[in-house]
Amino acid sequence: MPDSRQRTSDEAQTLDAAWGRLQRHLNRADNFWLGAIFTAHLDAATTLREHAELNCQRRSAPFVFFRPGTSAEFADLLDRIEAEGAPPSGCTWVEALHHSANAAEKKAWDSAWATFLQALNHRRDFLRSTLGGLVLVAPPQVKPVAMRVSTDLWSVLAFLAEVAPIVHADSRRASGELVEQSTSSPASVQPPVVAWEENLPDDVSREVSALMEAADQALLEPPLSARLDARVRWALDEGWPATAAALLVRHAEAAAVLGDYGTAAQDLSRAAALYRRLAEANPAAYQPDLAMSLNNLSIRLGELGRREEGLAAIQEAVEAYRRLAEANPAAYQPDLAASLNNLSNRLGELGRREEGLAAIQEAVAILTPLAAHLPAAFAERLNVVRGTMADILDQLGRADEAEQVRQQAT
Amino acid sequence: MLSDADEEFLTQLHRNCELRDIGPGDERYVPLERYPEAVGPDSVRYLSRSIARTSRGSVFFLSGLRGSGKTTQLARLQIELRGKGFAAVRIDAEQYLNLRQPVDIVEFLFFLVGGIADAVDEAGWAPEQKASTRAWERLRQWLQGLPRRLSVRTEAELGGGFDLPGLIEAKVNLKAEIARDESFVAELRRFLDGRLSELAAEANSVVEQLVRELRDAWPARGQGEWLGLVVLVDSLDHVRGSDFLAIRRALVDLFDKQARVLTLHACTSVFIVPPYLHPGYGTMRKLTNIKVADRDRVPFPRGIEALREVVTRRFPDGAIDRMFTDEGLLEGLLLTSGGNLRDLLRLVTEVATQAESLPVDATTVTGAIAQIRNNLLPLSDDERAALARVAEEHRAPLHSQDKWSELSNLFDRHLVLGYSNGETWYDVHPLIADEVNAKGAPPDEPFTTGRG
Numbered sequence: 068m069p070d071s072r073q074r075t076s077d078e079a080q081t082l083d084a085a086w087g088r089l090q091r092h093l094n095r096a097d098n099f100w101l102g103a104i105f106t107a108h109l110d111a112a113t114t115l116r117e118h119a120e121l122n123c124q125r126r127s128a129p130f131v132f133f134r135p136g137t138s139a140e141f142a143d144l145l146d147r148i149e150a151e152g153a154p155p156s157g158c159t160w161v162e163a164l165h166h167s168a169n170a171a172e173k174k175a176w177d178s179a180w181a182t183f184l185q186a187l188n189h190r191r192d193f194l195r196s197t198l199g200g201l202v203l204v205a206p207p208q209v210k211p212v213a214m215r216v217s218t219d220l221w222s223v224l225a226f227l228a229e230v231a232p233i234v235h236a237d238s239r240r241a242s243g244e245l246v247e248q249s250t251s252s253p254a255s256v257q258p259p260v261v262a263w264e265e266n267l268p269d270d271v272s273r274e275v276s277a278l279m280e281a282a283d284q285a286l287l288e289p290p291l292s293a294r295l296d297a298r299v300r301w302a303l304d305e306g307w308p309a310t311a312a313a314l315l316v317r318h319a320e321a322a323a324v325l326g327d328y329g330t331a332a333q334d335l336s337r338a339a340a341l342y343r344r345l346a347e348a349n350p351a352a353y354q355p356d357l358a359m360s361l362n363n364l365s366i367r368l369g370e371l372g373r374r375e376e377g378l379a380a381i382q383e384a385v386e387a388y389r390r391l392a393e394a395n396p397a398a399y400q401p402d403l404a405a406s407l408n409n410l411s412n413r414l415g416e417l418g419r420r421e422e423g424l425a426a427i428q429e430a431v432a433i434l435t436p437l438a439a440h441l442p443a444a445f446a447e448r449l450n451v452v453r454g455t456m457a458d459i460l461d462q463l464g465r466a467d468e469a470e471q472v473r474q475q476a477t
Numbered sequence: 478m479l480s481d482a483d484e485e486f487l488t489q490l491h492r493n494c495e496l497r498d499i500g501p502g503d504e505r506y507v508p509l510e511r512y513p514e515a516v517g518p519d520s521v522r523y524l525s526r527s528i529a530r531t532s533r534g535s536v537f538f539l540s541g542l543r544g545s546g547k548t549t550q551l552a553r554l555q556i557e558l559r560g561k562g563f564a565a566v567r568i569d570a571e572q573y574l575n576l577r578q579p580v581d582i583v584e585f586l587f588f589l590v591g592g593i594a595d596a597v598d599e600a601g602w603a604p605e606q607k608a609s610t611r612a613w614e615r616l617r618q619w620l621q622g623l624p625r626r627l628s629v630r631t632e633a634e635l636g637g638g639f640d641l642p643g644l645i646e647a648k649v650n651l652k653a654e655i656a657r658d659e660s661f662v663a664e665l666r667r668f669l670d671g672r673l674s675e676l677a678a679e680a681n682s683v684v685e686q687l688v689r690e691l692r693d694a695w696p697a698r699g700q701g702e703w704l705g706l707v708v709l710v711d712s713l714d715h716v717r718g719s720d721f722l723a724i725r726r727a728l729v730d731l732f733d734k735q736a737r738v739l740t741l742h743a744c745t746s747v748f749i750v751p752p753y754l755h756p757g758y759g760t761m762r763k764l765t766n767i768k769v770a771d772r773d774r775v776p777f778p779r780g781i782e783a784l785r786e787v788v789t790r791r792f793p794d795g796a797i798d799r800m801f802t803d804e805g806l807l808e809g810l811l812l813t814s815g816g817n818l819r820d821l822l823r824l825v826t827e828v829a830t831q832a833e834s835l836p837v838d839a840t841t842v843t844g845a846i847a848q849i850r851n852n853l854l855p856l857s858d859d860e861r862a863a864l865a866r867v868a869e870e871h872r873a874p875l876h877s878q879d880k881w882s883e884l885s886n887l888f889d890r891h892l893v894l895g896y897s898n899g900e901t902w903y904d905v906h907p908l909i910a911d912e913v914n915a916k917g918a919p920p921d922e923p924f925t926t927g928r929g
Contacts, residue, residue, distance in 0.1 A: 088848075091830045095491035189577055211855060218889035219715065222543055222819060223496045225826065227852050440844055 082111050084441050085228035086118050092200065092226045093122050098155055099195040102202040102226035105210045109164050111230045112204045116160055119202070128199070129157035138165075138172070138179035145186050148194070148201075155199040162204035180209045181216050188217035195223075202226070274298065275310060292318070309353075312341035316360055319367070328370040335364035339380070355399075358387035362406050369413060378413040385410050385426075401445065404433040408452050411459060420463050427456040450476040478834060486793055487829045490800075493791040494822040494829075500552035505790045507783070509546065509767065515780035515816070517897030520762035521550050524747065525557045527760055533705050534742040540714065540750050541764030542888050542895045546818060547749050550764060551709050554747065562704045564691055566600060568592030571712040573656050579720075579727030582673065582735040583666045584655050586680045587616060589741060591652050593684060593708055602691055602698065612683050613651050619679045623672065677738040685743040706744040714751040721882035725753060732756040752888065752895075765897040767816030772871050772902060774910075776812055784811040787818060788825055800828070802836040813846050815894045815907045824849050850908040853892060860887065864905045864913040867893050871902040 085104065092100060106112055116132065123130035131153045135141050144161070152159040165176040187194070194201060205213070207229065214221050275298065295318050302311035319334035342357035361384035368377035385406045392399040407430035414423035430452045438445035453476045460469035479487070499506050510519040524537055539554075541547045551567060558565035573588040574580055594612030597603050654661040669676055688706050695703040716724045731739065732750070736758055740746070755761065769780040788811070789797045801807040810828065814821035827845035828837055856864070863883070867873070873884060873893070887893045895903050905913050 088830050091487075091491075095488040095829075096495065097492050098495045098497065100495065185577070189575075192571065211857075214853075214890060215886060218543075218886065221852070221890065224852055225496075225823070227848070229851070440840060 082114055082230055085230050086115055089115065089119065089202075089226060089228065090122060093119060093128075093158060094126070096200060096225070099198050100200050100225040101220060101223055102200060102228075103210070103213065103224060104202065104204045104228045104230065105207045106204070106228075106230035107164070107206055108230065112162055112164055115228075115230075116162060116204070119158055119160060123153075123158055126156075129153040130160065131157065132160045132162070134162045135179075138175040141179035141183045144183060145190060149190070149197070152194070152198045152201070154197070158200040158202060159198055160202050160204070164204065164206055176206075177208060177212065180205055181212050184209075184213050184217040184220065188220045191220055191223075271298075271301075271310075275314065292321075308341045308345055312338040312345070312356065312360070315341070316356075316363075319363065323367060328367050332364060332367040332371055332373070335360050335367055339364055354387055354391055355402075358384050358391065358402065358406070361387065362402075362409060365409055365413060369416065374413060374416045378410075378417060381406060381410045381413050400433050401437065401448065404430040404437075404448070404452065407433070408455050411455055415459050415462060420459055424456070424459050424463065427452060427459060431456055479832070483835050486796070486799060486835070487832065489793040490791060490829050491826055493793070494826045496819060496822065498548055498552070500549060501556055506549075507787045507790055509783055509787075512767070512779055512783040514898070515768045515777065515783050517763070517765050517901075520764055521554045521557060524554055524760075524762055525561070528558065528563070528707060528745050528747070529561060529704075531745070533745055534740055535745050536736075536740055536756075536759035537745070537747045538750050538754070538756060538759055538761040539747060539764065540752050540754065540761060542752060542766060542893075543817075543819075543891050545764040545766050545895070547714065547764055548711060551711055551747075551749060555709055558707050562701050563707045564597075564600075564602065564695070564700075564703075564705070565707040565709060566593060566596035567709045567711055568596050569711045571715050573652060575656060575659065575662070576712070576716045577724070578659060578662075579723050580716075580731060581662075581666055581727065582731055582738055583669050583676065584662050585731060585739070586676055587651070587655055587665075589708070589710070589739075589746075590616060590680045590683050592710075593706075593744070594687060595652075596708075597687060597691065602694070608687055608690075612687065615683055616679070617651055620668075623668075623675075673738060681742055684741050688743040708741070708744050708746045710746065710748045712749065714749055716751060721885065725751075725882075725885075729754060751885070753885065763897065763901060765901060766894045767818070768896040768898060769812050769814070769816045770904075770907075772904070774904075774907075776808070780816055781808060781811050784814065784816065784821055787821065791822065791825065798836075800832070800836055803839070806837070806839055806842050810842055810846070813907050815891075815904070816896070817891050817894055817906070820849065820891065820906075820908070823852075846908070853890065853906065853909050854912065856892075856909070856912065859883070860892070861913060863887060864892060864909070867903050868905045868910065868913055871904060873903055 089102065089104075092102060104112065104115060120130045120132070131151055133144060133147060135144055141163070148159060148161070163176070163180065165173065203213075210229070274294075295314055299311050299314045299318070302308070302314065315334040315338035319331040319338065322328075322330040322334065339357060339360040342353050342360055346353040346357045361380045365377045365381035365384060368374070368380060385403070388399055388403040388406045392403040407426045411423040411427035411430065414420070414426060431449070434445055434449040434452055438449040453472050457469040457472040457476075460466070460472060493505060501508070509516050510522065513519060520539060524539065527537065528535070539547060539551065541550075555565045555567055568589075569592075570576065570588065573592055574584060591609065591613050594603075594609040597608045603609075655665070684706075691706060692703040695701075713728070716728055728751070732748075732754060733756055736756065750756075752763075767780050767783050768777050769784060770776050785797075785807070788807075789795050792800070797807070801810075810824055811821070814824055824845055827848050828842055831837075831841050831844050831848070833841070860883075864887070867887075888895075892906055892909060893903050894906055895901050904910075
């Protein structure tokens with residue numbers, strides 16, 4: 068029997084892979100089918116929806132889109148679907164992602180999803196007899212809820228995609244550093260990386276959300292930056308360490324975009340220290356955050372020429388990812404490969420090239436089967452890693468082997 | 478690359494695997510009773526035989542785990558009984574009752590009577606005037622004819638001051654109100670409190686009248702000798718809801734404490750019930766998943782053969798070898814389904830979805846398995862503990878009655894599958910078996926809050 072555990076990288080499939088599968092369901096089905104997409108990313112959901120809508124247009128099939136604007140709008144959603152949903156040739160798309168940092172709002176949304184799924188479960192026979200494709204797009208935390216409160220519905224689920232961005236190549240570095248984004252794999256059903264405490268006062272929670280969003284969009288102009296600094300100090304003083312760490316990570320990335328690697332390294336160092344303490348108390352929740360902050364800290368230290376410190380950080384990150392990948396290979400093997408790539412870079416910068424080669428060989432070994440199975444998700448990453456490997460082989464005077472490795476890169 | 482012909486082939490396969498109820502007569506239907514070593518005794522044949530040999534008023538039960546084909550087997554039973562000359566009708570409880578709330582004998586009797594009349598109409602057996610119209614109307618009139626009671630409740634509690642007969646007069650569709658309006662059902666129960674015997678007598682009277690009419694018209698309809706009416710009640714295993722324990726308790730009470738009232742004397746009844754229901758009367762038959770491996774997970778050839786036939790019939794022209802040329806690959810896929818038919822079809826569909834060329838290779842099959850496996854994850858720690866226990870002991874891991882909700886959820890999500898060879902035994906779904914083995918918490922008191 069094939070060993071599915073070797074291929075669990077599906078949990079981290081990219082948008083392309085998800086669309087490839089969704090497209091086939093849209094094209095081939097001629098009756099009711101149920102799909103579920105779990106993602107924390109509005110842009111991913113939008114891309115898939117636009118593709119699906121276009122697909123339906125090309126086939127002259129109806130596409131009906133529902134997006135409740137508030138959790139309260141879920142109340143009459145099922146009636147609307149029954150009345151307006153697309154017939155068997157078409158697709159009914161229900162999308163409700165919510166990003167509120169306000170604990171009460173978040174709870175209301177999650178609760179609305181649960182109630183809606185229960186009602187959907189109860190009226191599934193009617194839906195099955197009238198609708199075509201029904202695609203539900205929800206945040207990752209809804210998946211375990213759906214599995215438990217709508218078991219009948221779940222048992223007829225035809226399509227499931229969990230769209231989880233994990234790492235991307237940083238094009239600004241010739242050697243190809245792999246930088247982690249400030250998000251976790253939803254497939255692992257961990258709290259989002261750089262999550263912050265949910266029970267923050269509402270006004271603070273709203274401000275934290277706004278600050279993070281601004282940082283994500285590299286809009287952290289001086290006034291905003293000052294506010295973020297002030298909020299970090301407040302969070303530390305008031306005993307909200309996860310909030311402080313999350314803000315520091317975002318601030319670091321925004322600073323790095325502006326070329327201020329010193330600030331970035333300083334912020335990440337502070338964030339790592341906070342996450343280290345949090346992870347001691349709650350490893351399941353904060354180990355991924357610690358590993359991510361150390362990985363990115365190593366890169367910023369490398370950019371500052373502080374190579375020994377950078378090496379220490381990445382070694383700690385690799386060990387953390389190794390533990391995480393042992394427990395959950397699907398979610399963390401790509402992260403482990405990325406951190407090994409960066410370890411190889413740090414070792415190479417210090418002249419420890421043989422050790423660097425061993426690290427990068429391990430990264431290639433991890434990514435090769437993943438890329439073979441899901442090229443859209445991992446081929447680019449494998450190319451970056453192979454590039455690093457070729458560089459090291461060159462530095463070791465093994466030019467022929469380096470050339471061979473480069474040729475393998477597509 | 479897939480050619481146009483490949484795409485057409487896979488599209489047809491995809492459609493043939495869509496999850497729809499199919500019964501005998503459909504070219505995709507496989508008479509699994511031909512594989513008794515894998516599916517256990519032929520419950521339908523035994524039920525059919527028992528029904529033919531018992532007098533009217535008998536009650537039978539059919540239970541089984543999800544994906545064991547209960548509804549399909551009920552359809553088969555209906556065909557067998559009709560073939561023998563019985564007037565066999567199927568009624569779906571989910572169409573009449575709100576199964577998310579605890580069910581009471583009051584609305585259940587309304588459902589039985591109304592459902593039977595509706596089904597007789599659908600079968601085209603009713604006399605000139607529709608049976609359903611007359612049955613529902615007779616129930617309505619009976620209700621309206623009952624003496625009104627002085628209420629001690631306040632107007633606010635009455636929600637506007639209505640009483641039930643008045644409400645019924647205003648309601649157009651008694652059937653719809655019972656299915657959808659919880660306040661109406663509550664009012665109905667209150668109004669009939671203490672009048673259960675009268676209700677049961679009225680329900681039996683309506684059904685008896687219907688049976689008399691059917692019996693009188695039967696020979697003229699060319700149906701041969703009148704053997705009796707058999708009512709097959711589907712979907713009572715679909716009880717769901719946030720208060721699972723209350724719902725389960727209500728169902729257990731319904732079939733245990735109210736058995737006398739529930740029995741309709743003019744017909745034979747067969748109820749599909751959840752696995753946790755063990756009424757102390759009637760005859761219970763069970764359906765299980767198809768055994769594809771034994772307790773030590775050694776492949777069981779007859780079960781694999783059965784699944785191969787199920788899958789082959791879904792392929793256009795039975796051309797399974799166009800997708801699978803590697804026998805080991807196909808067998809691996811069949812084993813991975815655990816004998817759960819829905820999962821088997823899902824696996825095949827996913828292979829078709831991921832296929833980039835035909836025949837498929839091991840990478841594609843492995844990718845499909847990983848994808849469907851993901852449907853079953855993640856597991857919580859208590860679920861892992863319970864599943865580890867199932868894997869070890871092959872029993873349902875229930876330590877106390879108040880843990881039925883959790884256990885039922887494992888069954889409903891087909892994390893636990895049931896098999897039969899002599900006795901029913903359980904195993905963890907092969908798709909997640911390695912997850913449980915690798916990370917299973919110590920199987921210490923799953924689903925219990927303490928020892929003792």
